[in-house]
Amino acid sequence: MSIRPPGERLLDQATTTLTDAGVGSPRVDAELLLSHVTGVPRAMLRLSARPNEVQRRDYLALVAARAARVPLQHLTGSAAFRHVDLEVGPGVFVPRPETELLAGWAVQQLSARGPESPVVVDLCTGSGAIALSIVHEVPTAVVHAVELDEVAFGWAHQNLAGTGIDLRLGDMADAFGDLDGTVDVVVANPPYIPLDAWESVAPEVRDHDPALALWSGDDGLDAMRVVEQTAWRLLRPGGVVGAEHADAQGDTAPAVFAGRWVDVRDHVDLAGRPRFVTARRPADR
Known part of the structure; x- marks a missing residue:
């Protein structure tokens, strides 16, 4: 039985939370927030993200704020244009x-x-x-x-x-x-x-x-x-x-x-x- 990477498990949990909250792009937002917290590029999250306890706590707080419909860009502090x-x-x-x-x-x-x-x-x-x-x-x-x-x-x-x-x-x-x-x-x-x-x-x-x-x-x-x-x-x-x-x-x-x-x-x-x-x-x- 294969063990799923911790980053992937955390992403799945966050995606479910954001989906239940009615966020329009739950998986993308979950990935962008985890990338923001860990500094790991989004494309590498599944394999490379190993959030420590502080990062995990910060991430869950950001996910909760996003579930409350705070704009993603307010949480990351930036917007691409x-x-x-x-x-x-x-x-x-x-x-x-x-x-x-x-x-x-x-x-x-x-x-x-x-x-x-x-x-x-x-x-x-x-x-x-x-x-x-x-x-x-x-x-x-x-x-x-x-x-x-x-x-x-x-x-x-x-x-x-x-x-x-x-x-x-x-x-x-x-x-x-x-x-x-x-x-x-x-x-x-x-x-x-x-x-x-x-x-x-x-x-x-x-x-x-x-x-x-x-x-x-x-x-x-x-x-x-x-x-x-x-x-x-x-x-x-x-x-x-x-x-x-x-x-x-x-x-x-x-x-x-x-x-x-x-x-x-x-x-x-x-x-x-x-x-x-x-x-x-x-x-x-």
Whole structure:
């Protein structure tokens, strides 16, 4: 009879606990937490993880917290986003994989400008995920970012320190007046959840992400309307804007840009769900 490695037994126990708690990815989360505690790469956990008693106790405490629906990233203190890692914790919106597509769109728009130094503004920067990805992937870009919430701003300040990004604390509605009419790309992941959607939001988001990053009026588009106005003010003629929205807003979010914008288009995520809208300021206005 073969003896199962202690790491594997511990993982099975944690997976059962997280499954019973309704966590969406119980095995993955169990493995990531054990890797975090032991320092053993996730791929090697089954064979190499030999947690001592202190590590075992710490691990079970983290599993219990995850079962209580504390976000995984709050427990590990970091979140992966495209090619960068960000420090995250209480008080800042945890960047989601879906937003990587919006960041990728911005990177493509900026990269297409060749050796120039394109100017980009990241509204509602939160942890600084999109801004950091852009400066990492397009080093020639001149990146500006703004965040309204003071706690989230503190996390962004940590993540963006030493990058040369111009990070400001303030409201996107009147931010960067000194850049009016000079920006090539505006990108935003604004709050977009309708106020009456409380019950449908996952506990990890509803109970732990800052309210300022979630709720946006009766239809979830109050912030999107501000993005539209601010982007129009900031962009040079021919400049582009991209903004994330809820999957139920595939028609209503693009409608915010109807009228004075051109090339208004909605984009789907990897699951085929509507995820972000892009638009271009006409070259002759």
